[in-house]
Amino acid sequence: MLKRICVFCGSSSGIGxxxxxxxxxxxxxxxxxxxxxxxxxxxxxxxxxxxDACLGAGGRVIxxxxxxxxxxxxxxxxxxxxxxxxxxxxxxxxxxxxxxAFLALPGGYGTWDELCEVLTWSQIGIQRKAxxxxxxxxxxxxxxxxxxRAVSEGFLRDAHRELLLTDTEPQRLLDRLESYLPxxxxxxxxxxxx
Numbered sequence: 064m065l066k067r068i069c070v071f072c073g074s075s076s077g078i079g080x081x082x083x084x085x086x087x088x089x090x091x092x093x094x095x096x097x098x099x100x101x102x103x104x105x106x107x108x109x110x111x112x113x114x115d116a117c118l119g120a121g122g123r124v125i126x127x128x129x130x131x132x133x134x135x136x137x138x139x140x141x142x143x144x145x146x147x148x149x150x151x152x153x154x155x156x157x158x159x160x161x162x163x164a165f166l167a168l169p170g171g172y173g174t175w176d177e178l179c180e181v182l183t184w185s186q187i188g189i190q191r192k193a194x195x196x197x198x199x200x201x202x203x204x205x206x207x208x209x210x211x212r213a214v215s216e217g218f219l220r221d222a223h224r225e226l227l228l229t230d231t232e233p234q235r236l237l238d239r240l241e242s243y244l245p246x247x248x249x250x251x252x253x254x255x256x257x
Contacts, residue, residue, distance in 0.1 A: 065241050067125070068093060069101040069162030071177040072109040073170030074137070082109055082169050085199040087116040089168065089233050094122025096237065101161045103154065104128030104146070106139035109168055114139055127158045155180060164193040164240045169202040185226045185245070193243035195228035195236055203229065222248050 070093075076083050086109040093100050100117045103110055104126025114124050123143040130147055132138060138145060148154050155177055159165075167178040184190045196203045207229060213219035225246065230236035 065098050065163045067099040067101050067162050068164050068166055068237075068240065069158045070113060070166045070168060071170060071174045072102070072113060072168035073174055074103075074105050074108040074110055075171070076108045076112070077169055081200045082202075083112050085197060085233065086110075086113040086168055089113060089166070089197065090116025090118075090122070091120045092233055092237055093117050094120035097122075098237075099123040099125060099143075101125045101127065101158050103158070103173075104139055104142070105132065105137050107137055109170065111139060113168070114142060118142070125161060127154050127161070129154050159184070159190065159192075162192065164243065165195065166236070166240065167194075167196045167203075169199055175206075182227060186223045188248075191245035193228060193240045193245070194226060195230070195240055197233055197236055198229050198231050220248075222246055 070089065072086060090100065090113045094117045100114065100122060102113060105111060105128065117124050118141065125144045125146065126139055126142045127146045127148060128138050129151055130149055133147055146157060148157060159181060165181045167174055182194050185194055210219065210224055210227060214221055214224045228236065228239050230239065
């Protein structure tokens with residue numbers, strides 16, 4: 064059973080309303096399911112919408128943010144708990160420690176970095192927590208195609224490609240995260256990746 068999900072998402076809102084709507088929907092769903100939200104602690108963009116929706120629906124939200132961003136006045140001051148760290152590396156490590164699973168919404172470099180790091184940790188056995196993408200408006204289609212190409216070109220094993228769950232429907236994706244059983248993979252490197 065999931066107690067906390069770490070959500071990675073943009074500090075921008077993106078173009079149009081579809082991304083904000085999806086962040087709001089995820090925040091509400093987490094609260095309704097009694098799952099605490101762990102996220103990057105910002106008050107802007109999808110991050111702020113996600114946190115506000117979760118809080119507004121009665122949920123608990125833990126933000127983790129480096130002092131640099133607090134100094135730039137982007138920290139959300141209305142959270143259940145705000146943890147301030149010194150570096151981005153500390154931020155990622157603490158969010159990972161606090162969470163039972165990971166979910167990426169649309170975002171840029173920071174979101175991709177966070178998602179790829181936890182996926183790598185799963186691949187090499189550092190952690191066995193579920194990693195997922197909510198593919199809003201086809202946003203992650205190119206990344207998913209790249210992952211499939213990595214398999215076909217021999218850079219990623221099929222079993223490791225399957226570590227990344229994806230769906231376009233947030234309720235269904237949360238169901239999959241809650242029922243996730245990590246695969247037993249003995250070896251992550253080798254001459255052949257199949």
